[in-house]
Amino acid sequence: MSPSPFLSPDAIRAAFSAAMSAMYRDEVPAYGTLMALVADVNEATLASQPTLRASLEATETLARISEERHGAIRLGTEAELAMMRRVFAVMGMFPVGYYDLSEAGVPVHSTAFRPVGETALNINPFRVFTSLLRLDLIADEGLRATAEQTLARRQIFSDAAVALVDKAERDGGLSREDAGLFVTEVLDTFRWHSEASVDRALYARLHDAHRLIADVVSFKGPHINHLTPRTLDIDAVQDQMPSRGIVPKAVVEGPPSRACPILLRQTSFKAVEERVSFPDENGKLQTGSHTARFGEIEQRGIALTPKGRSLYDKLLNQARASVRPAPDGSNADAYRVALTRSFAEFPDDWNAIRKAGLGYFLYTVDDAVAGARGSDIESLIAAGAVRFDAIVYEDFLPVSAAGIFQSNLGDDAVQEFTASPNQRLFEKALGAAVLNEFEHYAGIERASIERCLAALKAFSDAA
Numbered sequence: 001m002s003p004s005p006f007l008s009p010d011a012i013r014a015a016f017s018a019a020m021s022a023m024y025r026d027e028v029p030a031y032g033t034l035m036a037l038v039a040d041v042n043e044a045t046l047a048s049q050p051t052l053r054a055s056l057e058a059t060e061t062l063a064r065i066s067e068e069r070h071g072a073i074r075l076g077t078e079a080e081l082a083m084m085r086r087v088f089a090v091m092g093m094f095p096v097g098y099y100d101l102s103e104a105g106v107p108v109h110s111t112a113f114r115p116v117g118e119t120a121l122n123i124n125p126f127r128v129f130t131s132l133l134r135l136d137l138i139a140d141e142g143l144r145a146t147a148e149q150t151l152a153r154r155q156i157f158s159d160a161a162v163a164l165v166d167k168a169e170r171d172g173g174l175s176r177e178d179a180g181l182f183v184t185e186v187l188d189t190f191r192w193h194s195e196a197s198v199d200r201a202l203y204a205r206l207h208d209a210h211r212l213i214a215d216v217v218s219f220k221g222p223h224i225n226h227l228t229p230r231t232l233d234i235d236a237v238q239d240q241m242p243s244r245g246i247v248p249k250a251v252v253e254g255p256p257s258r259a260c261p262i263l264l265r266q267t268s269f270k271a272v273e274e275r276v277s278f279p280d281e282n283g284k285l286q287t288g289s290h291t292a293r294f295g296e297i298e299q300r301g302i303a304l305t306p307k308g309r310s311l312y313d314k315l316l317n318q319a320r321a322s323v324r325p326a327p328d329g330s331n332a333d334a335y336r337v338a339l340t341r342s343f344a345e346f347p348d349d350w351n352a353i354r355k356a357g358l359g360y361f362l363y364t365v366d367d368a369v370a371g372a373r374g375s376d377i378e379s380l381i382a383a384g385a386v387r388f389d390a391i392v393y394e395d396f397l398p399v400s401a402a403g404i405f406q407s408n409l410g411d412d413a414v415q416e417f418t419a420s421p422n423q424r425l426f427e428k429a430l431g432a433a434v435l436n437e438f439e440h441y442a443g444i445e446r447a448s449i450e451r452c453l454a455a456l457k458a459f460s461d462a463a
């Protein structure tokens, strides 16, 4: 077989993720500080928790930790979303899940572009939370039309980027050289532009309608608005942020701190105020400021089954019904207590989580000799032949995402929209259906069980 003439999508994604991280470190220096803090905390955590290290080794996910991050962008039009899907596909990233944020007062709906399948995820799990602005939620019709016209005039992809996507689709991949060009050209789309494309008056009108609308409509492209490294101990990072000159958001989003981490916990530092300029009618630039870009960290835990997820949703709602976290942090301690109390109902032991069918696990052969006579997975586990490790949650959480959006939109910006999920409309714009996250995890779990049974059968047949 002759070697493939193409660089793999996984390698293109890894290169793109590294280039994006370097660009963002230049643009927002606090992100670099955060990365250094996360690296220190991860190292200390691995040194003090040998079982965590063993589990990451067993699932072959240790190497990816320090490379791991997600980012987020907000797009303005259906055409931008459809093209973005094609761009991400070249990097082996596909839309997973549908998130309706209108319910939380943010006029967008979203998906996450990410690698799918165990191998691709282990090579590089880079993902991008991608939102589409919903102009249909702007009440002022005149402003909506102006916003639409402004967005229709911009072209966020370079001609060269579009040509390379066409080529990749036509030929089935990109050569190493083309892949290098592709990374450079596509990175440009995510770059920060300090010169707005609207005048100050229009910016102000958009901003009054919703800060997020101003962020999407006023600029030449969908600047990356944050990057998020993965930490193994989010509480330690949250505690240490101030000592490195970073001010964290009031509370950590998601489940409470637990022995067995579930889903996703996230916190961020507030968006930085940046100088921008607005062209006036004579083309002269007037200075102003815009606040949008921030940094975030996250700790990922086990992916939950639909049963586990509905228990999570119930317990989170219960905690938030008793203490609603105030943006100024004044009731942060009370919220933490309410959360911990509510989640006492969620088993905090890996085998209990597994036995209750609440989470997904990866099964691997630990000791083939011990399993010589077993044939079902439970007796193989009991005999010590098979070990199980949590499958990491690769997706996002709508309530957490809303909390992250809010803390960076200015905490006074909370606004009500009628909840109006519209996955069908989103998928029409995207030009494809989004994948179902639960099916994805169930497939990984099932495949790991089949691999164990086949390996142990081969072993006992040979013995």
Ligand code: OOG
Residues within 6 Å of the ligand: 071, 072, 073, 074, 129, 131, 225, 266, 296, 396, 397, 400, 401, 402, 404, 405
């Ligand atoms: C996206 C916020 C959501 C997360 O980690 O939940 C997000 C945004 O602010 O554009 O990134």
Ligand code: NI
Residues within 6 Å of the ligand: 070, 071, 072, 129, 226, 228, 296, 404
């Ligand atoms: Ni994020």
